[in-house]
Amino acid sequence: MYNSKNTDMAELPSTQSLFKATITAFSVAVILTISVVLPAEFGIDVTGIGRVIGLQEMGDIKVSLAEEAKQEDLAIQANNTSQSVIEIAADPEVVAMISNAVLDKSIELPLSSDTRTIVLKNGGAAELKVALKKGQSVNYTWTSSDKINFDNHGDSASVDYLRYSKGRNVAEDKGNIVAGFDGYHGWFWRNRSGKSVTIEIQFEGEYSEVKRVK
Numbered sequence: 001m002y003n004s005k006n007t008d009m010a011e012l013p014s015t016q017s018l019f020k021a022t023i024t025a026f027s028v029a030v031i032l033t034i035s036v037v038l039p040a041e042f043g044i045d046v047t048g049i050g051r052v053i054g055l056q057e058m059g060d061i062k063v064s065l066a067e068e069a070k071q072e073d074l075a076i077q078a079n080n081t082s083q084s085v086i087e088i089a090a091d092p093e094v095v096a097m098i099s100n101a102v103l104d105k106s107i108e109l110p111l112s113s114d115t116r117t118i119v120l121k122n123g124g125a126a127e128l129k130v131a132l133k134k135g136q137s138v139n140y141t142w143t144s145s146d147k148i149n150f151d152n153h154g155d156s157a158s159v160d161y162l163r164y165s166k167g168r169n170v171a172e173d174k175g176n177i178v179a180g181f182d183g184y185h186g187w188f189w190r191n192r193s194g195k196s197v198t199i200e201i202q203f204e205g206e207y208s209e210v211k212r213v214k
Contacts, residue, residue: 114204118198140175154186156181184211
């Protein structure tokens with residue numbers, strides 16, 4: 001017959017010991033969350049440790065990539081509604097408005113012009129927009145001290161996103177944006193060059209307002 005050994009109650013941890021162990025484990029989890037998880041995953045560095053050991057930069061990159069992924073999703077949605085974009089581009093009212101403005105020299109549209117200088121840290125982004133009515137346009141030229149990514153688009157309360165053009169690793173761009181709807185239209189830049197860059201942009205058109213978003 002097998003006789004099992006009875007557990008000696010004196011060998012079991014006391015309630016006080018278990019409570020201390022639980023508190024210790026909870027405290028360690030909170031410290032790791034604040035000092036490691038928040039800076040590494042979300043770029044939030046409350047203690048300053050994340051910046052010292054490089055975790056905050058990792059978190060900033062993840063947040064930035066998530067933002068770019070969101071922009072890509074919005075772009076895909078815009079492409080999925082390409083039919084409506086085509087309809088905007090081919091809107092007879094817009095075509096007629098532009099044609100009449102060109103052909104009828106008696107119509108002098110008021111023009112505004114501006115020059116802005118924007119400094120972007122490595123990984124940073126900036127967005128500059130002008131308010132245009134449907135059919136109005138703006139001419140622009142910008143240069144950067146190093147190669148960057150850009151996205152020209154428009155949005156409004158009723159249109160989330162409409163891309164006009166985009167580019168990667170370029171140091172300059174110029175062109176013309178014709179508004180497909182009433183709203184804000186302009187330029188978004190992202191600096192992945194590894195160092196700070198300076199962007200200088202000149203623009204001229206029929207806009208009524210200039211807005212720096214970031």
